[in-house]
Amino acid sequence: MDEKILTIGQLARETGTKVETVRFYEKSGLLPAPARTSGNYRSYDRGHFNRLSFIRRARDLGFSLDQIRALLTLSDDRNQSCVAIDAIAKEHRAEVVRKIADLRSLKKELDRMIDQCGCGVVADCRIIESLSPR
Numbered sequence: 001m002d003e004k005i006l007t008i009g010q011l012a013r014e015t016g017t018k019v020e021t022v023r024f025y026e027k028s029g030l031l032p033a034p035a036r037t038s039g040n041y042r043s044y045d046r047g048h049f050n051r052l053s054f055i056r057r058a059r060d061l062g063f064s065l066d067q068i069r070a071l072l073t074l075s076d077d078r079n080q081s082c083v084a085i086d087a088i089a090k091e092h093r094a095e096v097v098r099k100i101a102d103l104r105s106l107k108k109e110l111d112r113m114i115d116q117c118g119c120g121v122v123a124d125c126r127i128i129e130s131l132s133p134r
Contacts, residue, residue, distance in 0.1 A: 006044040
């Protein structure tokens with residue numbers, strides 16, 4: 001992206017974000033409010049593009065909005081230690097590890113249910129039986 005000014009639609013397209021999401025990030029304070037044109041249209045610059053790209057990448061990696069807010073705040077002071085940033089990343093990694101364990105457990109349960117199914121009639125289906133209240 002060169003130094004041109006972008007409309008909200010252009011910014012959304014260039015970052016792979018929906019216009020509504022750009023507005024949401026503005027309202028939630030993750031993305032600073034843009035300048036306005038004489039026609040009162042939003043006017044975005046490279047700073048907005050870079051910040052929104054950062055937010056999108058962090059969301060793709062599964063960081064929460066609060067974690068992203070903290071990362072952005074910390075990244076604004078380029079001379080400070082990155083210990084706090086490392087702590088946020090480690091916390092997020094621990095959440096991912098917990099989710100992976102939960103998904104493995106879920107897979108085992110689904111495998112068990114499927115393995116018990118004799119593929120007969122619904123009245124005898126072990127999967128439906130497993131899901132029904134006892």
